[in-house]
Amino acid sequence: DIQMTQSPSSLSASVGDRVTITCQASQDMSNYLNWYQQKPGKAPKLLIYDASNLQTGVPSRFSGSRSGADFSFTISSLQPEDIATYYCQQYDTLFLTFGGGTKVEIK
Amino acid sequence: QVQLQESGPGLVKPSETLSLTCSVSGGSISANTYYWAWIRQPPGKGLEWIGSIYYTGDTYYNPSLKRRVTISIDMSKNQFSLNLKSVTAADTAVYYCARLVVEVGRGGMDVWGQGTTVTVSS
Numbered sequence: 311d312i313q314m315t316q317s318p319s320s321l322s323a324s325v326g327d328r329v330t331i332t333c334q335a336s337q338d339m340s341n342y343l344n345w346y347q348q349k350p351g352k353a354p355k356l357l358i359y360d361a362s363n364l365q366t367g368v369p370s371r372f373s374g375s376r377s378g379a380d381f382s383f384t385i386s387s388l389q390p391e392d393i394a395t396y397y398c399q400q401y402d403t404l405f406l407t408f409g410g411g412t413k414v415e416i417k
Numbered sequence: 418q419v420q421l422q423e424s425g426p427g428l429v430k431p432s433e434t435l436s437l438t439c440s441v442s443g444g445s446i447s448a449n450t451y452y453w454a455w456i457r458q459p460p461g462k463g464l465e466w467i468g469s470i471y472y473t474g475d476t477y478y479n480p481s482l483k484r485r486v487t488i489s490i491d492m493s494k495n496q497f498s499l500n501l502k503s504v505t506a507a508d509t510a511v512y513y514c515a516r517l518v519v520e521v522g523r524g525g526m527d528v529w530g531q532g533t534t535v536t537v538s539s
Contacts, residue, residue: 346526348464360524365527
């Protein structure tokens, strides 16, 4: 199985800051890597699919990219409504795995 | 607009079987561009994929749960189900159902149910 190591586990940033979260795959994989936002008490919401594609209706301040085994998720300008936990998830095979999550807070 | 809704008991006794159903509305569960998945989240913890099913009945299970899990699909009712046997307190979680897109040019779990809390306790 492909394991995803997500970092950091939490971060605190100011409104307007650029925020980046990383997921590293345990083995070579395709671009089948998705990013989700989960707010307390709510189901996760798909933001980015296949590493870099913005889901319909998602603000353009969210983006995803890949460099080798590392996948990155960026919020270009952090907004108060972006307070949430973010998860990466791979489906390179149909045995899915999630990263451990990153809790984003406002400083 | 496709919607998913989980249903089932909120309380299950240890050693018994947890059974949940996900009802799909606004679209067909037999569409060939989707898998249907179960995911859970223990209190205060991260997301764990349980397993997925295709409309043909093909299933994929998390290896750590495989011995206890069965996922089935009922196209006549447009729903799919989860059975998890021999539950313990460690199975206490919010259980979500979701749609996984496997179409070229699209991807991800794009539709989720609201989640249902299952507590394992005597």
